[in-house]
Every structure is written in C-alpha cells, then in structure tokens.
Amino acid sequence: MLRFVLNRFLAMILTLWVIATLTFLLMHAIPGSPFNNLNGKVLSDAAVKNLEAHYHIDQPLPIQYFIYLKSIATFTYGPSIKQPAQTVNDLLGRGFPVSFELGMWALVVAVLTGVLLGIFAALKHNGLIDYLAMTLAVLGISIPNFVLATLLIQEFAVNLHLLPAGTWQGLSYMIMPIIALATGPMAIIARLIRSSMLEVLTQDYIRTAQAKGLPPFIIVMKHALKNALLPVVTVLGTLAASILTGTFVIEKIFAIPGMGKYFVDSINSRDYPVIMGTTMFYSALLILMLFLVDLAYGWLDPRIKQSKEGSK
Amino acid sequence: MKKLCKNGFMLGMALLLVFVLGACTAKPNSSNEKSDGKQVLKLNNGAEPTSFNPPIGFDAQSWNALNNLMEGLTRLGKDHEPHPASAEKWDVSSDGKTYTFHIRKDAKWDNGDDLTAGDFEYAWKQLLNPSTGSPAAFLGYLIEGGEAYNMKKGSADAVQVKAVDDKTLKVTLTAPQSYFLNMISNPAFFPVNQKVAEKNPKWYANAKTFVGNGPFKLASWKHDSNMVFKKSTTYWDKKSVKLDEVDWAMVNDTNTEYQMYKTGDLDSASVPPDLANQLFKEGKVKVDPQAGTYFFSMNVKMKPFDNAKIRKAFALAVDNKQIVDYVVKQKNDPAYGFVSPGFKDPSGEDFRSHNGNLYKYDPSEAKKLLAEGMKEEGYKTLPPITLTYNTTDINKAIAEAVQEMYKKNLGVSVKLANMEWNVYGVDQKKGKFQFSRGSFLADYGDPINFLENFITGMPMNSMQWSNKEYDQLIKQAKNEKDDAKRYALMYQAEKLLIKEMPLFPVYFYNQSELQNSKVKGIVRHPVGYMELKWATKSN
Numbered sequence: 062m063l064r065f066v067l068n069r070f071l072a073m074i075l076t077l078w079v080i081a082t083l084t085f086l087l088m089h090a091i092p093g094s095p096f097n098n099l100n101g102k103v104l105s106d107a108a109v110k111n112l113e114a115h116y117h118i119d120q121p122l123p124i125q126y127f128i129y130l131k132s133i134a135t136f137t138y139g140p141s142i143k144q145p146a147q148t149v150n151d152l153l154g155r156g157f158p159v160s161f162e163l164g165m166w167a168l169v170v171a172v173l174t175g176v177l178l179g180i181f182a183a184l185k186h187n188g189l190i191d192y193l194a195m196t197l198a199v200l201g202i203s204i205p206n207f208v209l210a211t212l213l214i215q216e217f218a219v220n221l222h223l224l225p226a227g228t229w230q231g232l233s234y235m236i237m238p239i240i241a242l243a244t245g246p247m248a249i250i251a252r253l254i255r256s257s258m259l260e261v262l263t264q265d266y267i268r269t270a271q272a273k274g275l276p277p278f279i280i281v282m283k284h285a286l287k288n289a290l291l292p293v294v295t296v297l298g299t300l301a302a303s304i305l306t307g308t309f310v311i312e313k314i315f316a317i318p319g320m321g322k323y324f325v326d327s328i329n330s331r332d333y334p335v336i337m338g339t340t341m342f343y344s345a346l347l348i349l350m351l352f353l354v355d356l357a358y359g360w361l362d363p364r365i366k367q368s369k370e371g372s373k
Numbered sequence: 374m375k376k377l378c379k380n381g382f383m384l385g386m387a388l389l390l391v392f393v394l395g396a397c398t399a400k401p402n403s404s405n406e407k408s409d410g411k412q413v414l415k416l417n418n419g420a421e422p423t424s425f426n427p428p429i430g431f432d433a434q435s436w437n438a439l440n441n442l443m444e445g446l447t448r449l450g451k452d453h454e455p456h457p458a459s460a461e462k463w464d465v466s467s468d469g470k471t472y473t474f475h476i477r478k479d480a481k482w483d484n485g486d487d488l489t490a491g492d493f494e495y496a497w498k499q500l501l502n503p504s505t506g507s508p509a510a511f512l513g514y515l516i517e518g519g520e521a522y523n524m525k526k527g528s529a530d531a532v533q534v535k536a537v538d539d540k541t542l543k544v545t546l547t548a549p550q551s552y553f554l555n556m557i558s559n560p561a562f563f564p565v566n567q568k569v570a571e572k573n574p575k576w577y578a579n580a581k582t583f584v585g586n587g588p589f590k591l592a593s594w595k596h597d598s599n600m601v602f603k604k605s606t607t608y609w610d611k612k613s614v615k616l617d618e619v620d621w622a623m624v625n626d627t628n629t630e631y632q633m634y635k636t637g638d639l640d641s642a643s644v645p646p647d648l649a650n651q652l653f654k655e656g657k658v659k660v661d662p663q664a665g666t667y668f669f670s671m672n673v674k675m676k677p678f679d680n681a682k683i684r685k686a687f688a689l690a691v692d693n694k695q696i697v698d699y700v701v702k703q704k705n706d707p708a709y710g711f712v713s714p715g716f717k718d719p720s721g722e723d724f725r726s727h728n729g730n731l732y733k734y735d736p737s738e739a740k741k742l743l744a745e746g747m748k749e750e751g752y753k754t755l756p757p758i759t760l761t762y763n764t765t766d767i768n769k770a771i772a773e774a775v776q777e778m779y780k781k782n783l784g785v786s787v788k789l790a791n792m793e794w795n796v797y798g799v800d801q802k803k804g805k806f807q808f809s810r811g812s813f814l815a816d817y818g819d820p821i822n823f824l825e826n827f828i829t830g831m832p833m834n835s836m837q838w839s840n841k842e843y844d845q846l847i848k849q850a851k852n853e854k855d856d857a858k859r860y861a862l863m864y865q866a867e868k869l870l871i872k873e874m875p876l877f878p879v880y881f882y883n884q885s886e887l888q889n890s891k892v893k894g895i896v897r898h899p900v901g902y903m904e905l906k907w908a909t910k911s912n
Contacts, residue, residue, distance in 0.1 A: 093795030096508070105832050107524055108508055115506030146424040146578040147596070155596055214632050226632045228622055229598060316624035318597035331795055 069355075073348045077341065081133055084340045085126055088333060095142045095331035116142055118333065129337060138338040143330050149338035156320030157342075159229060160307030163319060166239045167304055168297075171246035176293070178247070179254025180281060186259060194251060201248025207310045210241040214314070227316040238315045242308060246300055250293055257289040287361055294361065298354035302347035306339075411617040412910045414892060415640045417630050418621045421597045426577040427563040428500040428507035433902065436560040438621060440902035441602060442585035443563040446474050446493065446542070447554050449901045453715070453818065455554040459488060459564065459586065459609075460542075469549025469854040470517075474542040481607045482566050483590045489567075490536035496565035497534045498522075509561040512816060515553060517545045549854035552819035559817060560902065588614045588906045597623060615894075615909045631887070640889040640910065646766065650702055658885050660704050664713045664899040665814035665882035666823070669760070669775070673875050674837040675807045676756045681873060682746030683755075687808075688877035689732060689739035690782040691775055697880050700774045701767065704885070708878035709733060712820045712867055715899045718860040724820050728864050731871035736782035743783055759788045762810035763797040771879065772810065801835045809835060811876065818900040820863050821850055827870060838875035 096104055096112045104112075113119040117128060132138050138149030182194040217237060218226035225234050261267065262285055270280045307321030320339070327335035358365045422435040427443065430436055448458035457463075460474040480488040499505050501513045501523045514520040516534060521527030533545035546553060556562070566584045569576050576582045580594035588610070589602035602619040605611060622638070624630045627645040634642035644658055652658050671678040671687065678684050693707035706714070709730035716724040747755065760775065762768040772789050779785045787808070792800070801809055813833065815822045826833035828844045843866055850862040870876075884897050891911045896904035 092799065093793070094799050095795075104508055105511055108510060111503045111510070111523070112506045112508065115504065144421060144423055145429055146426060146575065151596075211628060214629065219632050219635050222636065226636050226638060227624055227626075227629045228633075228638075313626045314629050316622065316626065316629055318595070318623070322625070329793075329795070 069352055073345075073352070076348060077133075077344055080344045081130065081337070081341060082126075084337055085129055088328075088331075088336050089122060089125075091328075091331065093331055095333065116140075116333075132334075133337065133341055138334045141327075141332055141335050143326070143332045143335065149334050152323060152335065153320055153338055153342055156307065156318065156323065159317060160312070160319035160321060161305050163235065163238055163242065163312075163317060164301075164305035164307065166235065167242035168246070168301060170239055170243040171250060172293070172297070174243070175247040175250025176254050176286075176290075178251040179258060179289075180286070182251065182255040183258035183262065184281070191255075195255070198248040198251045201244040202252075204244070206241045206245055206308070207314060209244055210237065210311055210314045213237045213241060227314070229315075229317045234315075238311055238317060241315075242304065242311050246304070249296065249300075253292045253296065254289055257292050258285060261285045261289045291358070291361055294354055294357050298350040299347065302343065302350045306343050306346060410912060412615060412912075413618040413620060414616050414905065414908060414910050415620045415622070415638060417624050417633070417639050417642060418600070419630075419643075420623055420625050424577060425583060425591075427496060427560050427565060428505055428509055431507070431509040431561070437903040438600065438602075439560050439563070441587055441589045441619070441905045442583070442591055443560065443587040444608075445557050445559070445562045445564070446476075447558045448906075449555075449558045449818075449896075449898050449904065451896055451907065453898050453901070455558050458558070463554075469551075470546045472544045472546070472553065473537075474544070476540045476542065477609050478540065479609045480586065481609070482569075482584050482586050483605055483607050484566070484569070484584050485607065486566060486568060486584075487539070488564060488586050489539045490542035491539070492564040492567050493542050493562075494534050494536045495567040495570070496563060498529050498532055499565060500561055501532055502529065507561070509559075509816075512556060512559060512561050515546050515548070515550060515556065517547050520547075548852045550819075550821075550851065551856055552817060552821070555818040555900075558901065589616075589619060592618075599623060610906075614906055616905060619905060634887055634889075640892050641895070642887045644703075644885050644887060652887070653702060653704060653885075657887060658704075659888050661884045661897040662713070662715055662899045663814070663882040663884045663897075664715055664818070664823075665812065666708055666711055666713055666878050667771075667880050667882065668708075668711070668811050668813070668876050668878045670801075670806075670809050670811045670836045670876045671874070672804060672807050672809075672836050674804065677746070677750065677752065677758070678807065678836075678875075680746045680750050682742045682749065684874045685732075686739045686743035686746060686783065687779070688874050689735045689742065691778050691877065691879070692734045693879050694734065695778075696771055696774055700770050701880065703883065705880040705883050708881050710867060711870060711876070711878050712823045712863075713815075713881040713899070716818065716820050719856045724860070724863070727860075728867055731868060732877075739782055740784075743785075755785055757788065758785065758808055759790050759806075760808045760810075761790045761792060761797070761801075761806045763794045764791045768810055802832050804835055804837045806835065811835065812882075814882065815900045818898075820860075820867075821847070822900075824863055824866050824870070825851070827875070836875035838873070840869070840873060843869050843873075 094109070096109050110119070118125065120128070136150070140148050141152060144152070178194040178198065182191040185191050214226050214237065217224040224237055228234060267280060267285055270284050307319035309321040309325045311317070312319045312321040323335050323339045326332070327339060418434055418438055420434050422430055422438055423432055424430040424435055425439055425442070427439065430439060444458045446458060446460035447455035450456040459476055459480050461477045463472055463474045465472055474490070476488060476490055482488055497513060497516070500507050501510055501519045503523055503525050510523045514523070516532060518527050518531040518533050522529060522532050535543045537543050564586065569584045573582055576584060580591045583591045585591060586608070588605055588608050590605045592601045592603040594600045600621040602621070604614050604617050608614065622633070624633060627643055628647070630639065630642045631645045631648065633639045644652055671684050673679055693709065697705045697707045709732055710725060710728055712724050712728070714723055714725040718724060718727060760772055762772050769791065776787050776789055779787050800806065813823065813826065825831065825847050827838060828834070828847050829839040846862050846866040846869065850859050850866065853859040853862060888895070892908065894908040896907065898904065
C-alpha cells in the first residue's frame with residue numbers, strides 16, 4: 062500500500078511537471094501582450110518596456126522558464142499583472158475558500174438528491190416515480206446552469222423578492238447558486254445510479270439477501286448501493302475538482318468572489334502569473350481527487366486491488 | 374402555462390434544497406434604506422479595482438472609486454473645470470511655465486497627518502519612476518525632466534517638482550500649457566502619504582492601511598466582493614459632502630447588475646445590452662457626454678489608401694447618422710470632426726461648434742472621388758480591402774453596416790475580419806492593418822489630447838500617417854502660451870487631419886446608466902472620473 066502511494070506520488074510530480082511545461086509553452090505561444098488591455102488605451106513602447114521589465118517578462122524564455130519552475134516549486138507566484146497589488150497566492154487564497162464552500166454544498170446536494178432520485182427510479186422501474194425522476198434528470202442535464210441561474214434570479218429575486226439577486230453575504234445568498242450548480246451533476250448522478258442499480262438488483266447476491274429475509278431497506282442501502290456507487294465515484298473525482306475550484310459562469314452571474322473567474326480572465330488578459338497559478342492549482346487538485354477515487358475503489362469493491370500487482 | 378411549469382419546477386427544486394439544508398433562514402436584506410435615515414448610496418464597481426496605488430490603477434474600475442477617496446491639487450467641479458482643492462491657490466510665472474501651489478493649511482490625511490507638498494513631490498516622482506512601471510507615466514511628461522526620468526535618461530532630482538516648504542509646491546513645465554491644471558485633477562497626480570508609504574510599501578492594498586485625503590474614507594474592503602466608503606471627518610470641505618456612506622458591490626454581469634438594480638440592491642446600474650433598445654426608448658437611461666471618438670483608421674502605407682481621394686471616398690460613403698440611430702442606438706452624436714464637444718476656447722465657444730462639421734455624408738461625391746482616385750492610381754478594380762475590428766457585438770454590427778454602405782454607395786465589396794482584443798491591439802499598434810476600427814478616450818481635458826495622437830510615430834497612429842505641416846502645428850500648439858493662438862493652431866490642425874483623412878470619425882462616445890430617481894448630484898465628467906462629493910440620496 063505504501064509503495065502504491067509512493068509510486069503514485071512520484072507519478073503525480075511528473076504529471077505536474079509536464080502540465081507546467083505545456084502551460085508555459087502554450088501561454089507564451091498566444092499572441093498578444095498583457096499590457097494591451099489597459100482600458101483600451103494604447104501605451105507607448107517606452108511604457109510597455111518599463112512594464113515588461115517590472116514583471117521580468119523582458120527576459121529570454123529559458124530564463125523565464127526557470128524562474129517559473131522555481132516559483133511553482135516554492136509556491137510563490139508573485140504579483141498578478143492585472144491586479145499588481147495582489148499576489149497570485151492572495152488571489153487564490155481568498156477565492157478558493159469561497160469556491161470551495163459553494164462547491165462543497167453543491168456536491169453534497171447533488172450527491173444526496175442524485176442518489177436518492179436514482180434509487181427511487183430504479184426501485185420503481187418504469188413506474189410513475191421513475192418517469193418523473195428521469196424527466197427531472199433530463200431537464201437537469203439539458204438546461205445549462207447559466208440559464209437556470211438567470212431564471213432563478215428573475216423568479217425568486219426580482220418577481221417574488223424571496224432571495225437576494227447576487228453577491229455573497231450569507232446563507233440566503235447561497236441558495237440559488239447551489240441549486241444552479243448542483244442541478245447538472247445531480248442529474249448525471251441520478252441517471253448513473255439508476256442504471257447501475259438496475260443492474261445490481263438483478264444479481265445473485267441480492268437474490269440471496271432477499272432469500273435470507275433481509276428487509277428491503279437494508280438490501281438496497283447496504284448491499285446494492287455500495288456496488289452501484291462505483292460509476293458515481295468515478296465521475297465524482299473530476300466533478301469535484303472542477304466544481305470546488307469554482308465555475309466562471311455561475312460565479313459571474315451571482316457575483317460570487319470565488320476563483321472561477323481567474324481561469325478565464327487571466328487568459329484573456331495574458332496575466333501570466335495567474336494563468337500558471339490557476340492551472341497548477343487545478344491540476345494538483347484534480348490529480349489528488351483521482352488518487353482518492355482510486356483509494357475509494359478499493360474500499361467499495363475489494364475485488365479491485367491496487368497494491369502489489371500494480372507496482373511490481 | 375409555460376410560466377406555470379417553470380415556476381413549479383423552480384419551486385420544487387427550491388423545496389428540495391431547503392429540505393437538504395435543513396434550516397433555511399432566507400432573509401434577504403433587500404430593504405432599500407437603513408432605517409436610521411442615513412444617506413447610503415449603493416453602487417456597483419463592476420470588478421475588483423486594479424490598484425488603489427495612484428500611479429498604477431490606470432482604469433475606470435480603480436479611479437472612479439479612488440477619485441472619491443483622494444484629492445489632487447485641483448478637483449473638477451460640476452462645470453467640469455478644475456477648481457482649487459488640496460491647493461487653495463496657485464501663482465503662475467510670467468512665462469506660463471512655473472506653477473507655485475499653496476496647499477491648504479487644513480488639508481489633512483485621514484489618519485490625521487498633515488498633507489504636505491512633500492507628499493506630492495514623492496507621489497509624482499513615483500509616477501515617473503521607470504521601475505514603478507506606471508502605464509499613466511506619460512501624463513507627467515509635461516513636467517520638466519519627467520520624460521527623461523521615465524525613459525531612464527534622467528534622474529529623480531532633475532524632475533522639476535520641488536517642495537519649497539511643507540505647504541508650497543513648485544512645478545516647472547516643459548511648455549506653458551494651461552490644461553496642466555486640468556491634468557493634475559487626474560488620479561495619477563494624487564498625493565501619497567510619504568511617511569505611510571515608506572513604512573509600508575503596500576499601504577494601498579487594504580482598507581486598514583489605506584490612507585486618503587478625499588471626501589470619503591475607505592472603511593472596509595473585502596477584495597473581489599465589496600467596499601464601504603464613509604464620509605471623511607478630516608476632509609477640508611466635509612460640509613459639502615452629504616452622503617454618509619457609499620456601498621460598492623463588485624458585480625461583473627450586466628444582467629445580474631440590472632436585476633439587483635430592480636430589487637433595490639443598487640442605486641445605479643449600467644444598461645444591459647439585451648435591454649438597451651427598450652430602456653433607451655422608454656427614456657429610463659441617463660445619458661452624459663464622454664470625451665472620446667469611435668473612428669476608422671486607413672493605413673496610408675497600404676494600397677489603395679495611399680491615395681487621398683480614395684480615403685476621402687471611403688469616409689464620405691459612410692452615413693454616421695444612420696449608424697448612430699439604427700445600429701448603436703444609444704443616443705450618441707454622429708461625428709464629422711475628431712474632437713468631441715465639450716472644450717471651450719478662450720472666447721467661450723465650443724471647439725466642436727467652432728470647427729463645425731468638417732465633411733458630410735455624400736454618396737454621390739464619394740463615388741466621384743473614388744473614380745478620380747482610381748484613375749490617378751491607374752486601377753481598373755480596387756485592390757482587395759479588409760476591414761479589421763476587435764471582437765465585440767457592437768463593433769461587429771457597425772462593421773457590417775459599413776460594409777453594406779460601401780456595397781450600396783461605392784459598389785465596393787469589403788471583407789471583414791475580427792480579432793481578440795489583445796492580439797488586435799498589438800497588431801494595430803504595429804500598423805499591420807489596412808483598414809481598422811479605432812477608439813479614443815481622452816485622458817485629460819484638452820483638444821490637444823485628441824490631436825497629438827496623429828503626429829508621426831505616436832502609438833495611436835495606426836494609419837502610419839506622417840504630415841510635416843500637421844506635426845508642426847501640434848508642436849507649435851504645445852509650446853504656445855496664449856490660449857487664443859493655441860486654439861487657432863488646433864482648429865487648423867483638425868481641419869488638416871480631416872482634409873487628409875487618414876481616419877474618419879463615426880460617433881462621439883457617451884456614458885449611459887440607469888439611476889435611482891432618489892439619487893441626485895452624481896457628477897460624471899466627459900473627461901475624468903465619477904464624482905460623489907455632491908451626491909445626495911433622499912429617503
């Protein structure tokens with residue numbers, strides 16, 4: 062087990078290095094300059110030169126690459142070009158907790174409701190509840206979250222005056238973003254659970270359990286669900302990494318101070334330090350999540366062994 | 374029926390969530406006023422300010438707010454002219470080049486420190502210091518020694534800004550230019566509390582350490598989220614300030630901004646593009662002029678625009694009025710000159726009305742000019758023409774309208790190309806485009822700011838135009854002390870620019886916003902930043 066973890070850890074570092082290098086090459090391959098977007102003003106060459114020197118991007122690329130690798134290794138990304146008063150660590154340090162809080166709630170809501178819907182749909186296969194649940198799921202998948210978000214604001218904030226339209230100041234401000242963010246994943250999870258549940262329920266060991274006279278609740282929750290969860294766990298790794306690091310659109314619509322906007326804005330404004338900060342952060346989180354997923358497999362289904370055979 | 378379904382669905386979803394969250398204490402604080410009768414204005418800054426360090430935050434999202442936290446030697450009044458502010462008066466030497474400012478005895482920083490001339494000297498030298506990397510540094514080139522220092526050819530000591538004593542600042546300019554007083558109302562010329570800045574170089578990054586000298590004090594600043602300004606108790610003119618508090622949200626989505634305006638969470642909002650037509654028609658939009666021009670630039674180093682008659686034909690074939698009325702639809706004024714209205718010459722006449730419309734839409738004349746130009750160049754057919762713009766909805770719509778007008782009025786097919794802004798900006802500055810969209814927003818309040826962009830080699834001169842007579846006129850104007858003569862030179866220069874037509878204007882910009890009818894007195898200058906000093910909000 063330890064060996065497995067160590068191996069995976071080394072592979073993670075290598076993966077991160079590859080991602081870092083590709084990101085560096087790609088971001089310098091985009092034409093355009095970070096000093097162009099200053100409110101549509103055209104800067105003189107002298108001003109641009111001063112700015113480039115200030116941010117060390119007048120150095121040759123190989124030197125920049127080493128500065129960049131060093132900053133990744135030491136977690137010091139320096140100041141953002143777009144917001145020079147803030148370092149990248151400042152930006153991520155205040156954006157991530159917000160995105161994480163919102164994302165965590167959305168994940169919890171998505172998993173709980175998704176799993177419940179899926180189970181009910183599977184148990185009442187081809188019944189009314191199944192059709193209702195799956196209609197909801199199809200709607201959830203096909204309505205983009207930004208449409209849902211705008212509709213929610215229009216209904217609950219503007220028409221009914223029940224909830225605040227935007228910004229981030231407490232529980233009531235979280236409700237609509239959580240719904241908007243959770244609906245899509247909930248629908249995916251519900252459909253996955255339904256189909257794998259249907260499959261699991263026909264298996265021999267379930268029949269055995271029924272024959273033993275176990276109550277249906279125990280059969281479903283203890284025996285069937287554990288196996289049916291496998292496909293959900295698979296999608297959950299990537300889903301968690303992307304939801305927890307914030308979503309550009311939802312955060313923009315609800316004016317939530319999360320980190321989602323930096324992914325898009327940094328590239329639009331060629332804010333090199335922020336591009337690498339967000340990319341490395343996201344990659345590290347994603348790799349970690351995938352690792353956790355692998356560990357969870359072993360717990361959910363002991364038939365999947367990741368220890369000795371894999372590493373020898 | 375549709376609506377019913379939608380509501381049912383939403384309600385279902387909401388109930389589900391309420392169930393999951395267990396306890397839901399949904400109490401939106403959308404009440405408009407705080408009950409204690411305080412005047413609290415709720416504005417949206419759109420995004421996190423770039424920086425509150427005066428020489429760095431060279432954009433509206435920093436300086437609209439900063440303009441109310443700090444104050445320069447002068448401040449623009451309700452008449453958009455510079456008035457004494459931190460400086461209570463000033464003397465100008467007889468050659469018009471040396472200004473001696475006398476700073477108010479009661480001018481204070483909001484931490485209680487005295488505002489000194491040294492704070493201005495410190496701040497202005499920081500603006501010009503090349504290692505500051507200020508994008509606004511060029512504004513300080515009017516100060517003797519400023520350009521050399523910023524270009525690393527001089528030194529800080531050679532910059533002619535000197536604190537003679539604690540309350541007297543002496544500045545020598547490279548040329549006698551009366552708009553200097555307007556220019557120093559700009560946030561780039563705000564003072565910096567030297568004592569504070571030397572102790573903490575990042576004093577501007579947080580509310581706790583920020584020190585200002587303006588009508589409002591930065592009470593709290595939650596980055597990326599909101600700011601609270603409270604009326605300053607140390608400001609020399611605090612009796613003029615009526616608002617108790619300004620709450621700034623940072624909402625980047627115009628639809629959400631509009632919805633928050635509808636629910637009373639904001640007192641002012643920008644006009645969402647999707648609703649613009651309707652809101653403008655209903656007369657709900659407040660429109661203020663803005664000094665700036667939307668134009669098209671024709672590269673005189675590329676065929677066929679090396680021919681003046683062909684350039685002129687392309688200008689005369691575009692109906693600016695139609696573009697303004699049916700494409701932009703935001704109550705802009707069509708432009709037939711480059712300098713926008715709002716600059717008065719010494720006789721009190723507006724620059725624009727004095728020079729008037731320098732050309733007019735005339736499709737038959739355009740056609741004639743095109744034929745003549747083609748004959749001069751020996752063209753049977755015109756070389757292919759591509760009109761390039763940076764990608765936005767409005768630019769696209771205008772470019773398509775222009776394309777249609779050329780087809781109809783000149784029988785010429787123009788190709789359209791678009792590019793993302795950053796790439797576009799770099800390529801345009803290099804003069805890579807044959808025919809491209811340009812925009813100019815004034816940095817300080819004088820026509821010379823518009824006209825100086827087109828002398829040889831300026832970064833805005835993407836048309837690669839070079840005209841000795843024009844360069845000379847601008848040079849003379851920049852050295853002319855007598856304002857009447859200076860304006861005469863600028864009138865002549867603009868006429869020459871439009872006669873040679875390396876560019877043609879389309880319309881003058883404006884500022885449009887929705888505003889709560891209880892709010893009065895917010896001043897939006899054509900050149901300059903939002904002014905809340907005189908704003909009020911009735912309950």
